[in-house]
Amino acid sequence: MKKLSVGIIGCGTIGSEIAKACQDRLRERIELAAICDIDGQKALALQSALANKVPVMTLDSLIEKADLVVEAASAKVSADVVEKALKKRKAVLVMSVGGLLGKEALLGSARKTGARVYLPSGALCGIDGLKSAAIGRIDSVTLTTRKPPRGLEGAPYLKERNIDVSAVKGETVVFEGNALEAVKGFPANVNVCAVLSLAGIGAEKTRVRIVTSPEYTKNIHEVEITGDCGKVTTRTENVPSKTNPKTSALAFLSAIATLEGVVNDVRIGT
Numbered sequence: 476m477k478k479l480s481v482g483i484i485g486c487g488t489i490g491s492e493i494a495k496a497c498q499d500r501l502r503e504r505i506e507l508a509a510i511c512d513i514d515g516q517k518a519l520a521l522q523s524a525l526a527n528k529v530p531v532m533t534l535d536s537l538i539e540k541a542d543l544v545v546e547a548a549s550a551k552v553s554a555d556v557v558e559k560a561l562k563k564r565k566a567v568l569v570m571s572v573g574g575l576l577g578k579e580a581l582l583g584s585a586r587k588t589g590a591r592v593y594l595p596s597g598a599l600c601g602i603d604g605l606k607s608a609a610i611g612r613i614d615s616v617t618l619t620t621r622k623p624p625r626g627l628e629g630a631p632y633l634k635e636r637n638i639d640v641s642a643v644k645g646e647t648v649v650f651e652g653n654a655l656e657a658v659k660g661f662p663a664n665v666n667v668c669a670v671l672s673l674a675g676i677g678a679e680k681t682r683v684r685i686v687t688s689p690e691y692t693k694n695i696h697e698v699e700i701t702g703d704c705g706k707v708t709t710r711t712e713n714v715p716s717k718t719n720p721k722t723s724a725l726a727f728l729s730a731i732a733t734l735e736g737v738v739n740d741v742r743i744g745t
């Protein structure tokens with residue numbers, strides 16, 4: 476059987492783990508065809524860390540070469556990657572899902588091209604229940620994200636308000652609003668609320684709270700869904716990844732599991 480050829484855009488924490496999995500766990504069904512990074516050094520570092528050599532390409536030539544394009548780069552570029560991949564009728568898996576909010580029409584255009592768009596659950600549990608609940612009526616979806624200060628540092632929302640999270644004492648709510656506002660203010664920190672919005676009742680109705688404390692050591696996501704089906708509550712206590720404290724280990728594991736689902740014959744779960 477022909478292997479699915481995968482190209483990865485972004486050679487950081489998530490992209491590197493996915494690349495390694497393509498050459499290890501997924502190697503029977505997937506071939507890593509190319510990698511790309513805006514920072515040439517990152518691409519070369521991943522290239523030399525991989526067991527089998529893979530070409531470093533520009534974004535456009537990677538999209539040309541791969542059957543499935545993985546975006547693991549930045550919310551600034553994810554919508555552009557989806558648009559370019561779909562134009563070439565290539566499947567695309569997006570990690571920087573926040574970059575798609577407000578551009579949901581792009582996902583509609585996937586239907587016209589016949590190409591698939593994959594949005595992994597990421598570092599959060601509960602998307603399965605939300606998808607099922609959304610077949611009926613949903614009254615509310617609320618995400619409470621708890622991260623240590625270093626998992627929020629650099630967020631535009633904090634910079635604009637001169638909030639120094641490293642000086643916070645005790646448990647502090649730093650943001651409350653809807654998912655659209657959350658991804659604008661915290662583009663590298665709360666991609667999970669974008670996935671939650673797209674699977675549920677949309678970004679304007681999905682409520683988000685971001686809490687920090689110097690006592691926190693994990694990235695914790697609590698989801699509460701209420702609707703006709705009843706009440707669903709999930710809590711995911713994530714270990715931050717070693718190379719990027721903003722990113723949880725479950726995020727790249729979720730991407731690897733999604734790729735496995737693309738090539739597997741049996742689909743488990745909703």
Ligand SMILES: NC(=O)c1ccc[n+]([C@@H]2O[C@H](COP(=O)([O-])OP(=O)(O)OC[C@H]3O[C@@H](n4cnc5c(N)ncnc54)[C@H](O)[C@@H]3O)[C@@H](O)[C@H]2O)c1
Nearest residue numbers: 485487488489512513547548549570571597598666722726
């Ligand atoms: N969906 C989720 O649950 C979830 C969870 C964690 C992170 N994320 C998102 O996934 C993305 C990757 O996360 P990460 O932890 O690997 O980040 P990272 O900072 O470790 O790596 C990102 C890499 O992408 C590269 N990059 C940035 N812009 C690029 C561009 N325009 N073209 C090519 N390469 C580019 C950077 O140079 C860097 O090497 C981020 O946008 C992050 O916010 C999503």
